[in-house]
Amino acid sequence: MTTGSAEETVAVITIVSGRHLHLRRQLEAFEHSTARPDVHIVVAIDDPDIDGVVADSAPAAHPTRVVHVEKEESGTLPLADARNTGAQAAIHAGATLLVFLDVDCIPGPDLVQRYLRSCAATPELRLLYCGPVTYLPRDQEVFDARELHHFTDPHPARPVPGPCQTQLSSEMTLFWSLSFAVRSIDWLRIGGFHIGYRGYGGEDTDFAMCAARNGFRIAWVGAAHAYHQHHAVSDPPVEHLEDILRNARVFHRRWDRWPMEGWLNAFARQDLITYDETVDDWRRTTVERLSR
Structure with missing residues (x-):
């Protein structure tokens, strides 16, 4: 650890394709981190410009490494594979604690420190450490990590412990990969994504299910705040319909239940897909119906 801990070597892992401004803000925020990571692995998905973004934006005391992966021939982003690639690079660099941070998230000053302290306080437990995430509004004008605490309003669907508290939970379906930490040895136990x-869709819940199968719980870490920068998204995310439907089938084959039911049902209400009880499958509606 660059500052604060001689026992853990910390790597932050961020995957990115586009979102250059969001990445710049994330990198710049680490200038104010109370505990800086030993390395920040940035996995660029089919985006050669990321090297320049990182070189221009990362603080001098924030070591970074860019790893490149390609899109699939279909143009689909290999999100799961990119996270695994980042973890592999981090572990190869000697990291013992992996902190995954979505490119849209600006870390609060205490994010790394709080993950470290929670990890140190629970050495014998198998845990995924998750911090609270605040969704910033479209008209947000302040992005300085030192000022974002004024806008803290964590997502209400997840636990929000007090500043020095860690709350354990077995409700693994609440896991998300926007901001989480895991020991490297535990990452290897789970097997990655x-x-x-x-x-888009499904891999977070699958990862949590694999973790639960290996005896893991979630540790909700108070004050490990991250601030999610706004970007346009549909509700439900119809632009990701094909990915969601394909990934839902993968999940169903693996776990014998359907994930993302809120989205699937919303798509059905829009007459985009329909559930076939005879074969227990969701199917796209016909082109004719979609064009109406």
């Missing part, structure tokens, strides 16, 4: 998931 299943690369059968391609594009």
Whole structure:
């Protein structure tokens, strides 16, 4: 650890394709981190310009390494494979604690420190450490990590422990990969993200299910705040319909239940897909119906 801990070597892992401004803000925020990571692995998915973004934006005391992966021929983003590639690079660099941070997230000053302290306080437990995430509004004008605490308003669907508290939970379906930490040895136990998931949806819940199968719980870490920068998204995310439907089938084959049911049902209400009880499958509606 660059500052604060001689026992853990910390790597932050961020995957990115586009979102250059969001990445710049994330990198710049680490200038104010109370505990800086030993390395920040940035996995660029089919985006050669990321090297320049990182070189221009990363603080001098924030060691970075860019790793490149390609899109699939279909143009689908290999999100699961990219995270695994980042973890592999981090472990190869000697990391013992992996902190995954979505490119849209700006780390609060205490994010790394709080993950470190929670990890140190629970050495014998198998845990995925998750911090609270605040979704910033479209008209947000302040992105300085030192000022973002004024806008803290964590997502209400997840636990929010007090500043020095860690809350354990077995409700693994609440896991998300926007901001989480895991020991390297535990990452290897879980086996990483299943690369059968391609594009948007499903891989987070699958990862949590694999963790639960190996005796893991979630540790909700108070004050490990991250701030999610706004970007346009549909509700439900119809632009990701094909990915979600394909990945839902992968999940169903692996776990014998359907994930993302809220989205699937919303697509059905829009007459985009329909559930076939006879074969227990969701199917696209016909082109004719979609064009109406």
